[in-house]
Amino acid sequence: MPSSNGWHDRLAEWSVYAVALLISAVFLWIFGDLARGGIEHLSWSFLLDPPQNAGRGGGIGSILVSTILVLLIALVVALPLGWAAAVMLAEYVSSGSRFGYTVRNSLQILAAVPSIVFGLFGNAFFSIYLGLGFSILSGGLTLACMLLPILVSTAEAGLRALPDTYRSLAVALGMSRAATVFHVLLPAAAPALVAGLLLGIGRAMAETAALLFTSGYVDRMPGSLLDSGRTLAVHILDLSMNIPGGDVAAHASALVLIVVLLLINLLAMEMATGWQRGKIVTE
């Protein structure tokens, strides 16, 4: 047995390393292709200027603004809802309760709903039924629906992972339930909340299918939330699929998107640790 175990061990180790190597190589391949195709096109003016000549020239300034607005609306709507639902599920609802069961299960289904279906729904509900038309508001609200399950499940997991001593100590100090949630549990779960927020932002920024039929195609600076605004991912889609000669700008836009995602990731990790330190000292 020991000898065959040693042989298995080596095989397993090699395969695991091989997989890691393979995936890193594919990643470098993709990233290298994008960088090679787009890096010369990148400059400050590319980030700030509005697109020219259907996106082949100029920059992505107005598109970045639309992207940020759509994202902000989605977060402003989804964060309070999502985190409130998470607190409810983790702190107020007993595990056997019917209400908790229903909410949790419908959120799990919602998490699996394809983004294109959100697009259909957003188009039928926000754009046509509520009359918001193709607008940043429609797009943001559609994204908010999409982000809800991610925010709830990560926050709930974070709250549940906290040791029960936090709760019993708070009770012993005579803190009300709400005070416990706001002053002890949420701050302590901040890393999980931020991680969920990050996942959400990542998904929202990368989203195309849900936004194509809701926030639309207009590539100019939005004047209000009821204007249509093209997000970065939709811009990349249009440049690569509909605009002849749009490849270079598409590469450059994709590079910008990936770098922004990386920066958000790093920044938020920093914030998460800082926030926690400021609020609670655990010994």
Add this chain to the structure above:
Amino acid sequence: MIWSKRNILFPSASVDTLILWLLRIASGIAAGMVLLILFFLLAESLPLLREVSAVRFVTDSSWQPSEGAYNLAPMLSGTLYAAGGALFLATPLGIASALFVAYYAPPPAAGVYRRLIELLAGIPSVVYGFWALTTLVPLINELHPPGASLLAGILVLTLMILPTVALTAHAALLAVPDEYLRGAAALGMSRWSIIRGVVLPAARMGVTAGVILAAGRAIGETMAVLMVTGNVVQHASTVYDPIRTLAANIALEMPYALGDHRAALFVSGLVLMLLVVALWSAAARIGRN
């Protein structure tokens, strides 16, 4: 011991009840969203469902909405083949990646690799599609024309769902109690025996959850698949055949569809939704056992 810098006592119990109600409402809205989506999908498909019997969505001769033929079956098979193939590849690759980060890699390499996987998760599907259309599809075409094929779809989907599998599997591995590992190590078990005999069984639930999450994503993925699978409505007999998935069908025809055609696309959406619910109930059953 826990210290807070600020006043920690909320004034009264009435605040508590108010907050409880707010929380209830928020959870209610979150839970009602699925019903709202189902309702609108149904409402939009109803005009067609009234005229056309449900059987015709699998028995019609083909998918030609302008000529009144609405067969969704080839797209259903396309969706399942593509998602199934991608899961088949991404599950072992994802678990191996998680093992690499958790047990094999030296700490700095593990950190870098984890970041890389996170970044892979953040790449928009358009970018994957764009890359695959200009790089992967021509390569497959050299192998076996036309290049735009089920295989291309499977490979792109594998790349896209691999981070989901890897990250959830990694979280599940981290949740395995240290005592198990120490106990196993004390018994003199080798690294691989510990992983196979102790860690993976203990992390099974988490890994399965991740795979199911990935399956949902694979079924619903739209843009990348639309760009590389060729979008021909047919049952694939080999991996080199072009296929069309349900999600790609919606994105491809929705901007152009009117009347019954538009309703037929909402039926596609409804079928996708049912697929996802079926997947979820299967997952729930596994969870209970």
Add this chain to the structure above:
Amino acid sequence: MKLAGVAVVGTIMFAVGLVWSPSGNTAAQKLVLTGASTIAPLAGEIARRFESRHPGTRIDVQTGGSSRGINDVRNGTADIGMVSRDLKPEEKGLHAYAIALDGVGIIVHASNPVVMLHRRQLIDIYTGKIANWKEVGGVNSPITVVNKAEGRSTLELFLSYLNLKNSQIKPHVVIGDNAQGIKTVVGNRNAIGYVSIGAAAYEAEHGTPIKLLPLDGVAATVANVRSGTFPLSRPLNLVTRVFPEGLARKFIEFARSPEAHDLVEAQYFVPISIR
């Protein structure tokens, strides 16, 4: 408390957004265009120039397809529809104004030795009767037939030229928009497809390895579309439900005027001179 702070700031921002938006809208005169993806990039450029000449106006361009443009104009969702073909008999109640001409050209990979195809051969290729390039004088390899997705006016035009129904076509790849078709042909030496001549000419001129095949012996060039000799050409129309008034009229007149000609040509379409 930080959480509450975030929530408060969020709510305020949201409220500001809601208040700010209607005022933003009333200040500007707004025009919504929807329809053909072939016209959308051009219309967007014309809109940009129009806005800079007429401060206080906003022209929103949404992409989709010609049929969507017709539909949106009929039900009032859009002020102007973009339709990349002639109006059908049942659509004659609408008012159409051509802003440019475009052709639909057959494209193959630049390395393909085939220099021309007869209409009969084209029909046989698209219906699957001819499956190998050697049958039409090319190399011995299977043909990859690239077709457009249902609802595209390029598809309708192509089908009516060949007298075919979409269900008769045996495609290997179905694509959405022009650039996807070009990328597919670039990535596949044995592919044949059809796209807007404007798009194809742009790419061919910038070194992309594709070539346009002549149709009925007429070379697929912008010049032949201009002279009207190219058989598969179409007008790019702006469509309104009623006789255009006010801003819509101003915009349509601007789009047809020489002031917009350089924009039309920059997209490789043929400007229409008002007679």
